[in-house]
Amino acid sequence: MDEYVSKGEGTLSYAESDLERILLSKEEINARVTELAEQISTDYADYESLYIIGILKGAFIFLSDLARKITVPHKVDFMALSSYGASTESSGEVRIIMDLRQPIVGEHVLIVEDIIDTGKTLHYLQRLLKGRKPATLKTCVLVTKERNSLDVATDYLGFKIPNVWVVGYGLDYADTYRTLPYIAELKKEVYQSG
Ligand code: IMP
Ligand code: MG
Secondary structure (H helix, E strand, O other), X not given: OHHHHHOOOOOOHHHHOOEEEEEEXXXXXXXXXXXXXXXXXXHOOOOOOEEEEEEEOOOHHHHHHHHHHOOOOEEEEEEXXXXXXXXXXXXXXXXXXXXXXXXXXXXXXXXXXXXXXXXXXXXXXXXXXXXXXXXXXXXXXXXXXXXXXOOOOOOEEEXXXXXXXXXEOOEOEOOEOOOOOOEEEEOHHHHHOO
């Protein structure tokens, strides 16, 4: 991690020793989020409104950066889903922890999600929201692991990464590390010891 510290990435001492390596730097993420926002703004330029749905907790930082760069009118709402608990293995069973505040009938909906691992969460969510009859439904995901076993389709995708557990930029392990400014691989001993 030393090379990042010397580049002035900021103080992250509490987490540094738990990280294997940085996969996506703050600068890389910022540049890609800007590109995604530009693409979305272009694609939705002729729509009257855009209904952005952020998936909590993981997507909260990605969504706040992305949405502030989107130049077409939009609303923001959130849903909270859970399929992992405090583990790094998907239980396969997705639960709604918090639902949307409003119906999405006739809306142009854009799901904003942090990461695809097995794809179960997004697969479930896309089916659920399609059933609520939005005018259109698209998906924007910051990171997908190579695995994506369910081959879930995304309309906007930031990065593809190997099948390792990552933290930072909203992503957690056991609810920690979410506010690191970059996305880093967590050392295996950190999540395999518990
Ligand atoms: P999936 O259902 O297996 O695709 O997992 C997707 C959900 O699990 C995401 O919404 C994340 O919240 C969480 N998740 C999957 N992989 C990671 C990871 O490497 N770090 C942090 N969270 C992850
Ligand atoms: Mg998530």
